[in-house]
Amino acid sequence: MSENLTEHEGLDQQKPAERDVTVSFGIPSYNAAKDLDRCVASILDGADGAQDIEVIIVDDGSQDETPALADSWAARHPDIVRVVHQENGGHGMAVLAGLREARGTYYKVVDSDDWLNAEALASMLKALRSFIATGERVDLFISNYVYEKVHEGTHTTIGYKSALPQNRVFGWEEVGRFLPSQNLIMHSLCYRTDVLRRAPLPMPAHTFYVDNIYAYVPLPRCLTMYYADIDLYRYYIGREGQSVNETTMIGRLDQQFRITRIMMDAYRLYEDISEPHLRRYMMGYFTMMMAICSVFTKLSDDPEKPRQLRRLWADLKEHDPAMYRRARYGVVGLGTNLPTRLGERATIGLYHLAGKIVKFN
Structure with missing residues (x-):
């Protein structure tokens, strides 16, 4: 496994003073100048100025204006936004870099060309804060995602009401049957950070489709889950050269x-x-x-x-x-x-x- 994992240099900026962070949002970014502003703004808008989140933009060796844009976000929001600049390693290495630097109890990946719904994000933050405040351990928070075919003007929501209990903590013994279209993918998942760190994730460098590893390998470590029927993640479909094309x-x-x-x-x-x-x-x-x-x-x-x-x-x-x-x-x-x-x-x-x-x- 070690040959698939690489170590990168730490943050280019000094870490802010330690504070309680509910959730860290990792944003893997490669040549993302066209979309990065929308992605970051969607998180900050949904958090509504809250200081218990952090956004970690991972500039994965971009050759466009992504590094400068990322640094400008960190300069404007130094207590919330941090930036990792690293040599290009691919999506998996960028996800792992964000995870390595995360200080939140929870960790969620948001790809740079996607975005989050503000109202749904506020709902997720309320739930995560409640888990922490009451000491109730929830290993995995699950929400819906939406295929956004912007060029067609269509939206397709993938939800889990038929397979999962709603708005309460549950274990695998209560999970029903998933349709083939209902796989829990990276976009629908928000893990407790310590679940992801408990064992190495075998994410190879310079390889697409590593999100499947992220959404599969940690699952046996998730003993408690919570599903909210909210359309949080907006998954952009239609970009030329996109990995699912x-x-x-x-x-x-x-x-x-x-x-x-x-x-x-x-x-x-x-x-x-x-x-x-x-x-x-x-x-x-x-x-x-x-x-x-x-x-x-x-x-x-x-x-x-x-x-x-x-x-x-x-x-x-x-x-x-x-x-x-x-x-x-x-x-x-x-x-x-x-x-x-x-x-x-x-x-x-x-x-x-x-x-x-x-x-x-």
Whole structure:
């Protein structure tokens, strides 16, 4: 794992005096000059001048005006905004840099081209402050996120009312079934900081899709959770070259394979995870990762990709036969690995139909 993690220099600015911080917002930023102001302003507006938050902008080796913009935010709000300038390491290294510097009881990642809803943020802060004030330990705060297709003027909310209890603390034993569109992704999660720090996160440098590791590996450490049905995170979709753009995903399929392998190696779910509801959820998440690998192998023109996919399935079978059987021969696995050219076309058609319904790219 150590070869995937890199150490970076500390803050360019001196840390302010220690104070109680409810939540640290880490903003990974690479060439984000066009969007950074909106992102930071959305957090400060939602916090309404509160001094118990901090914003950590991580300038990940940007080549545009991002470093200057970040420094200007810190100069205007020195008690709240801090900046890390580091050599480019990719999204995962920027997330880890923010986590390393965080002083909040909770830590939430907000990508620089996304933003938070002010009213929902105020609601989240009220809940987190209550947990701290009463001494009630909540390891994971969950909220909704919204796909913002600005160029289309459409909004698609992903919520969890059908799967999770609302507005109270609960454990995995109370969790229901998640739809394939309801995975808990980075945008819906706010972890207790000590949960994330309890064990290293295997986030590789210069690799996209590390948010899947962030949303998967720490879950067994989360014993208590709280779900608020608020549309907090606004996830911008439609930027050219965005990591979830179909053409971009085809070109980065090797990275998708790499992330899926890291998730596979993290657990033998049927040996390591005893809580059945948690195991079922994690199995569903991992199955979707394998399905993505299968679908985009079919979309790719690279003749090496089918061989790599077969190797991935074979390695999964050796790693955990039970995980293999459920991922490969469940409904999703069968539907995304149909044989023959006709089957491939059917798989791709189903994927595009799902994309139109859920609007995930």
